[in-house]
Amino acid sequence: MSSGCSIVWFRRDLRVEDNPALTAGVRAGNVIAVYIWAPEEEGHYYPGRVSRWWLKQSLALLDSSLKNLGTSLVTKRSTDSVSSLLEIIKSTGATQLFFNHLYDPLSLVRDHRMKEILTSNGISVRSFNADLLYEPWEVLDDEGRPFNTFTQFWDRCLSMPYDPESPQLPPKKIISGNLSKCCSETLIFEDESEKGSNALLARAWSPGWSNADKALAAFINGPLLEYSKNRRKADSATTSFLSPHLHFGELSVRKVFHLLRIKQVLWANEGNTTGEESVNLFLKSIGLREYSRYMSFNHPYSHERPLLGHLKFFPWVIDEGYFKAWRQGRTGYPLVDAGMRELWATGWLHDRIRVVVASFFVKVLQLPWRWGMKYFWDTLLDADLESDALGWQYITGTLPDGREFDRIDNPQFEGYKFDPNGEYVRRWLPELARLPTEWIHHPWDAPEYVLQAAGIELGSNYPLPIVKMDEAKARLQEALTQMWQHEASSRAILENGIEEGLGDSSETAPIAFPQDMEMEMDENTLRTNPTTTTIRHYEDQMVPSMTTSLFRGGEEESSSEIGNFREDSRAEVPINQGGDGDGEGQTVRTGNMQPPIDITRALRITDDLPADSSNSSSSSSRERDGGVVPVWSPSTSSFSETFVGEDSSYLQRRTQSHQLINNWRRLSQTG
DNA sequence: GCCGTTTTGTC
DNA sequence: ACAAAACGG
Numbered sequence: 001m002s003s004g005c006s007i008v009w010f011r012r013d014l015r016v017e018d019n020p021a022l023t024a025g026v027r028a029g030n031v032i033a034v035y036i037w038a039p040e041e042e043g044h045y046y047p048g049r050v051s052r053w054w055l056k057q058s059l060a061l062l063d064s065s066l067k068n069l070g071t072s073l074v075t076k077r078s079t080d081s082v083s084s085l086l087e088i089i090k091s092t093g094a095t096q097l098f099f100n101h102l103y104d105p106l107s108l109v110r111d112h113r114m115k116e117i118l119t120s121n122g123i124s125v126r127s128f129n130a131d132l133l134y135e136p137w138e139v140l141d142d143e144g145r146p147f148n149t150f151t152q153f154w155d156r157c158l159s160m161p162y163d164p165e166s167p168q169l170p171p172k173k174i175i176s177g178n179l180s181k182c183c184s185e186t187l188i189f190e191d192e193s194e195k196g197s198n199a200l201l202a203r204a205w206s207p208g209w210s211n212a213d214k215a216l217a218a219f220i221n222g223p224l225l226e227y228s229k230n231r232r233k234a235d236s237a238t239t240s241f242l243s244p245h246l247h248f249g250e251l252s253v254r255k256v257f258h259l260l261r262i263k264q265v266l267w268a269n270e271g272n273t274t275g276e277e278s279v280n281l282f283l284k285s286i287g288l289r290e291y292s293r294y295m296s297f298n299h300p301y302s303h304e305r306p307l308l309g310h311l312k313f314f315p316w317v318i319d320e321g322y323f324k325a326w327r328q329g330r331t332g333y334p335l336v337d338a339g340m341r342e343l344w345a346t347g348w349l350h351d352r353i354r355v356v357v358a359s360f361f362v363k364v365l366q367l368p369w370r371w372g373m374k375y376f377w378d379t380l381l382d383a384d385l386e387s388d389a390l391g392w393q394y395i396t397g398t399l400p401d402g403r404e405f406d407r408i409d410n411p412q413f414e415g416y417k418f419d420p421n422g423e424y425v426r427r428w429l430p431e432l433a434r435l436p437t438e439w440i441h442h443p444w445d446a447p448e449y450v451l452q453a454a455g456i457e458l459g460s461n462y463p464l465p466i467v468k469m470d471e472a473k474a475r476l477q478e479a480l481t482q483m484w485q486h487e488a489s490s491r492a493i494l495e496n497g498i499e500e501g502l503g504d505s506s507e508t509a510p511i512a513f514p515q516d517m518e519m520e521m522d523e524n525t526l527r528t529n530p531t532t533t534t535i536r537h538y539e540d541q542m543v544p545s546m547t548t549s550l551f552r553g554g555e556e557e558s559s560s561e562i563g564n565f566r567e568d569s570r571a572e573v574p575i576n577q578g579g580d581g582d583g584e585g586q587t588v589r590t591g592n593m594q595p596p597i598d599i600t601r602a603l604r605i606t607d608d609l610p611a612d613s614s615n616s617s618s619s620s621s622r623e624r625d626g627g628v629v630p631v632w633s634p635s636t637s638s639f640s641e642t643f644v645g646e647d648s649s650y651l652q653r654r655t656q657s658h659q660l661i662n663n664w665r666r667l668s669q670t671g
Numbered sequence: 672g673c674c675g676t677t678t679t680g681t682c
Numbered sequence: 683a684c685a686a687a688a689c690g691g
Contacts, residue, residue, distance in 0.1 A: 149682085150682050151682080154682095284682085285682095287682090288682060291682075355682095390682075391682080393682095394682050395682095399682075401681090401682065402682075403681075403682085403683085404683060407683080
């Protein structure tokens with residue numbers, strides 16, 4: 001082997017067990033384990049308070065595990081991971097770098113750029129699959145194209161001709177590289193105002209890979225059996241609680257799969273159908289996680305843009321008041337409010353309730369789904385870009401297998417389904433604690449004397465429904481009619497031959513949220529609710545800040561965006577109505593809308609490590625020591641006529657202002 | 672026990 | 683909306 005040492009770059013693979021990059025590094029000789037904290041690279045998705053808290057704990061545990069094995073974790077604060085890596089390489093004389101794949105758009109671009117740069121500097125770079133059962137490019141239909149629905153995808157995963165890799169044991173010992181010229185920097189994950197709230201988290205959660213392992217065992221030997229039966233309960237106690245562990249890669253999903261399979265066989269032999277059903281159901285939720293990466297890889301903008309374009313002209317309600325009421329759990333629908341209060345208080349929500357509150361957000365309030373997604377990102381302990389994007393798009397109905405858009409779930413009925421005795425509501429809405437179960441999910445119907453006896457004054461200490469269900473239905477119909485009209489007139493204009501340069505000026509005017517986040521919506525199609533109050537209150541929830549963007553203001557953001565972010569808005573989530581956008585040529589209206597541009601950027605796999613002999617037979621290489629690195633390239637072999645308006649035009653709209661996107665674009669054109 | 676009808680669950 | 687499951691005459 002080479003004389004220099006290897007760098008193992010940890011990201012969201014914070015474990016020593018079944019970590020292929022670490023294993024490869026150890027096999028190659030001396031190892032320097034590195035973690036780089038560069039949240040600015042995440043753009044709008046600077047992690048929320050609870051997520052950062054978790055990361056902090058997890059890194060501490062990883063460090064102590066590494067110390068037991070013979071080295072320690074080098075931590076660096078950076079605004080540019082790649083240059084930090086280069087510095088570390090220079091100071092240590094490392095000759096190799098190992099890392100595990102990530103599939104979110106920013107990581108794919110950054111990692112590819114990193115690999116190009118390091119390789120041109122003479123460093124050997126190798127990357128691995130540590131996050132998935134199968135790499136996205138392995139799971140294809142009979143024509144070799146990616147699947148577009150979850151069911152098909154998951155069926156194929158479960159019937160692949162080969163099993164996922166078996167989990168690897170942790171290394172017995174790590175020979176440390178020379179750390180003397182490579183000192184760690186202290187990483188700061190919380191500010192003073194957050195410490196108090198964070199202290200509570202430690203009572204409920206134990207981050208870190210060894211705790212993840214325990215949590216997995218506890219779940220498999222406990223609640224798993226009844227998982228299927230309990231799925232309709234709002235109560236979190238029956239869930240696995242593994243998602244934050246999985247998000248940070250403290251737990252290998254292959255290990256989860258492996259252990260579940262063992263249980264499955266066991267229970268199948270015993271004829272335990274309950275158990276079998278539970279395993280299948282839980283496996284499916286693992287599958288959804290896989291699918292979220294799959295979708296992100298194949299449709300790299302799925303966290304920002306709808307996959308289906310059929311709602312392109314939907315007049316989303318831009319109403320700060322609604323949004324705030326939802327966040328605070330003051331919508332007047334007890335199940336929704338209880339969920340939002342739980343989320344606020346704990347950073348956690350049962351999947352069922354996530355669906356309830358999200359669907360209420362999109363269908364009843366008709367707020368744009370990306371706001372909700374961003375709020376989830378900022379508040380959830382297991383905030384995960386790919387999963388959350390998949391979930392919100394599913395709820396919104398912009399996936400090929402999503403639900404019908406005009407179906408509105410009624411929180412009152414869902415309440416009696418998921419929380420038949422009202423326990424969940426009473427726990428999180430103390431003001432309703434004394435209301436009898438008969439009325440607990442629809443207090444607005446309760447007789448006055450019942451309310452009085454329960455100490456409730458609707459509109460005072462508990463709100464009346466923010467929107468009545470029949471009004472919501474009517475409004476949804478009306479909005480759909482509007483949408484079709486917009487669509488028709490837009491099409492008419494196009495057919496009359498008004499030409500525009502492809503894509504460049506045809507996009508919709510972005511609506512910023514919060515402050516700096518662009519929403520791809522057309523101003524014309526936005527309804528501003530007449531009842532909107534624009535009063536802002538800053539005593540809003542002490543929820544993990546909407547990214548107070550402590551560090552925002554790098555070269556890629558325009559100053560107007562930075563300008564309107566204030567310290568005192570920490571707890572508030574004001575909405576910026578597009579007016580002070582990012583200064584790009586964004587003032588395009590519906591009338592100029594181009595037809596959906598059907599250039600699909602499928603991701604291509606290139607084997608750009610010819611040294612690896614295993615890659616001779618294309619992308620289905622099962623080799624774990626991957627020379628296979630995901631790279632984008634434009635592809636005209638579109639599998640997605642159904643996916644309208646994807647990627648390209650949006651890409652172009654943003655190119656001027658976003659360095660990362662620039663790189664992305666460059667890569668996609670030359671790759 | 673059978674077939675039309677209602678209910679349920681859906682990523 | 684639709685298919686599977688449960689229901690019921």
